[in-house]
Amino acid sequence: MTRVLYVNTRYQGGGAERVTRQLYEGIGAEGVESRMIVGTEDQADDRYEIIYESGPRVRWNWLYGKLTMNARLHDRYAAGKILAAIEREHIDLVHLHNTHGNYMGIRDVREIAARCPVVWTLHDMWSFTGHCAYAGDCDHWRTQGCARCQNLSMFPRLYIDRAAAIRRQKEKYFTGGGITFVTPSQWLYRLACQSFLGQEEIRMIHNGVNTGVFRPGSKEALREKYGIRTGKRVLLFLANELRNVMKGFVYLAQALRLLEHKEDYLLMIVGRTAEIPDICQMYEVKSFGYVKEMEKLREIYAMADLFLLPSMLENYPCVTLEAMACGTPVAAFDTGGIPEQVDEETGWLVERGNADALAETIQLACRDPELLKKKGEKAREKAEQCFSEEKMLREYRMLYDEILSRTG
Numbered sequence: 001m002t003r004v005l006y007v008n009t010r011y012q013g014g015g016a017e018r019v020t021r022q023l024y025e026g027i028g029a030e031g032v033e034s035r036m037i038v039g040t041e042d043q044a045d046d047r048y049e050i051i052y053e054s055g056p057r058v059r060w061n062w063l064y065g066k067l068t069m070n071a072r073l074h075d076r077y078a079a080g081k082i083l084a085a086i087e088r089e090h091i092d093l094v095h096l097h098n099t100h101g102n103y104m105g106i107r108d109v110r111e112i113a114a115r116c117p118v119v120w121t122l123h124d125m126w127s128f129t130g131h132c133a134y135a136g137d138c139d140h141w142r143t144q145g146c147a148r149c150q151n152l153s154m155f156p157r158l159y160i161d162r163a164a165a166i167r168r169q170k171e172k173y174f175t176g177g178g179i180t181f182v183t184p185s186q187w188l189y190r191l192a193c194q195s196f197l198g199q200e201e202i203r204m205i206h207n208g209v210n211t212g213v214f215r216p217g218s219k220e221a222l223r224e225k226y227g228i229r230t231g232k233r234v235l236l237f238l239a240n241e242l243r244n245v246m247k248g249f250v251y252l253a254q255a256l257r258l259l260e261h262k263e264d265y266l267l268m269i270v271g272r273t274a275e276i277p278d279i280c281q282m283y284e285v286k287s288f289g290y291v292k293e294m295e296k297l298r299e300i301y302a303m304a305d306l307f308l309l310p311s312m313l314e315n316y317p318c319v320t321l322e323a324m325a326c327g328t329p330v331a332a333f334d335t336g337g338i339p340e341q342v343d344e345e346t347g348w349l350v351e352r353g354n355a356d357a358l359a360e361t362i363q364l365a366c367r368d369p370e371l372l373k374k375k376g377e378k379a380r381e382k383a384e385q386c387f388s389e390e391k392m393l394r395e396y397r398m399l400y401d402e403i404l405s406r407t408g
Helices: 015-030 055-067 076-088 106-115 163-174 186-194 219-225 249-258 278-282 294-303 318-325 355-366 369-386 389-407
Strands: 002-008 032-038 093-096 118-121 180-183 201-204 233-241 265-272 284-289 306-309 330-333 347-350
Touching: 002 015, 002 076, 002 389, 015 032, 015 318, 015 389, 032 076, 076 106, 093 106, 093 389, 106 118, 106 163, 118 389, 180 186, 180 389, 186 201, 219 294, 233 249, 233 294, 249 278, 249 355, 265 294, 294 318, 306 318, 306 355, 318 330, 318 369, 330 355, 347 355, 355 369
Parallel strands: 002 032, 002 093, 093 118, 118 180, 180 201, 233 265, 233 306, 265 284, 306 330, 330 347
Antiparallel strands: none
């Protein structure tokens, strides 16, 4: 049986964590024995090994991250734990996910690839930029080698401009080592091919959604369960961190100010937030905080009339697939890999950053209950046919087999 070690920043979290968990927990059905190691996590668990697991180690890792400005070249401790796990567990293949997050070094990726075959799923642009997970409209990573970075505050931020040097280190250690890169979207695939990774092996495998877990339900019954009055149009916004500027809540706030008959809407918010933004005082709001229970999250998606995704940049967001699988149409900015998920049958695409157009779309959608219902049904149908978790697992298993057959 093939043994795969999954490596990611954390176990719980956003889209990258969710995809890593799907593979780790579900790939057994494809005949793969899985192990997992994460950089940090709030709570120990038998399901995974933690690199920085103790208080002193966590504090040292935080300090080391500051000293290396979020881009360490080598982490002897982290590399040692990963290599030890490969040896101890008789690992055949390592599957990397996010390697940024201050828990391993750039050079460590090459050391791991020298020990056994590596698949690396890219959840953002970090692997080929000077430091940005998403470079936005900047193309200096392609045209100028990230010289004189104008976006030092972009995540993961730099305190001193070392972007060009970091990019050179990535080019040195991420290429020529036989790593197979995977992108979840055609959008990221095209960007990776334009970068110094263009000469490496790059595949495209869409993220998937468990359509058995995420499924439609009775909106009326669910709203009654959560104390939400029927008769209102229920809008849903979800982000791991509400203050993350890339998730675009500022544009949603502008759109909400423009909506007529505000009393006809209820806004549901899922995500970590210190306080509810002022705009929400104009609306009835149901805030759920951060939700990690899949069944509760499913119910939230299912009772919404419209899922709003005003992100400025996204790769191939899992939240879109989850909403669609729950039969909820999506209104999203036309950016990144989102147009590969949402079409005119399953929702609405709006010009990126255009709050006026977003407000018009919300009003158009909510004036026509039959249209919402029809698009929701098409969204569920598309999720089942094109974005199933089973399809994703099968394609990754086929990739593992292909790589291992080449390496003997």
